Amino acid sequence: MSDNFHIPVLSHEAVELLINNDLKKKTYVDGTLGAGGYTRLICENTNDSDKVIAIDKDLNAISFAEKDLEFCANKLTILHGNFGEVKKLLIEIGINSISGIVLDLGLSSFQLEHEEGFSYMRDTQLDMRASKEETLTATDVINEYDAKSLEKLFEEYGDLGKARRLVTAIIAARRKKIIETTFELVEVVENEYKLGRKNRMDFLSKIFQALRIEVNSEMKNLANVLEQSLELTESGGRIVVVSYHSLEDRMVKNFFRDHYYKKQKDDEAGKFLNILTKKPAIPGLQEIKSNRRSRSAKLRAAQII
């Protein structure tokens, strides 16, 4: 696999937690195929009679990973779609129960480095759609959202504290000319704030993160996939999530807690979880050294009772 497309993060830890060898005839879902790093490991650690389903909403990722996963063709099905609709995608291919699902959230290095709008370090169209089938772009958000919605978005998704000053600057700039490229947005920010090198990186990363979460409905998709995974996964099966920012991690942590069996009343109906990672697993120093993108990763896993 080419290291340029994406170096997998916490992949051995995630796949080890995903696979429960006590289960017979297993069906595993990798909801975020990317460059295929996790799927490859799942393929290598399951039997020929098991099934592996891998999903990605980015066709570039699928055509890249497909080539690398030919060895697994007998048990692997790759689906183009949104993991927020995992139940529908699986039912369409006749699957209504799975033995576990793994999600490695966010973007691949390829998307960050080659697709439009994700990075403030390259001058491209302000697009940010991980799937070109979606219609909303970051240009639409920046130029069409009203001040209140922009403020809420930057404060909630960018963790920027008070965002009124930033939004006022954006609105003044877009009145003169539509903001269409990453560098045009960077210029608006830099005209308003005098930022040192470290602060500049941090501030721009948060602004771009907030836009990306909005454009790709990341929080809504995560909420949906967690609910549907609980429904789909058989007893003994696992839900494993690697996240890269605190909003995602908090959503996963709260979801696991809300369904934690020790918190349920005796007569409560539904499926419950046992939490396998009391504290999230994080990459070791060696992994962080060799792959800086891994530094914010947090892995949480739970097993269906």
Ligand SMILES: C[S@@+](CC[C@H](N)C(=O)[O-])C[C@H]1O[C@@H](n2cnc3c(N)ncnc32)[C@H](O)[C@@H]1O
């Ligand atoms: C961090 S990468 C996964 C890398 C993969 N684990 C590997 O080892 O190569 C995340 C991938 O998830 C995909 N993705 C993000 N949100 C998605 C969604 N809602 N539905 C399907 N795929 C999604 C992205 O397109 C990207 O390819």
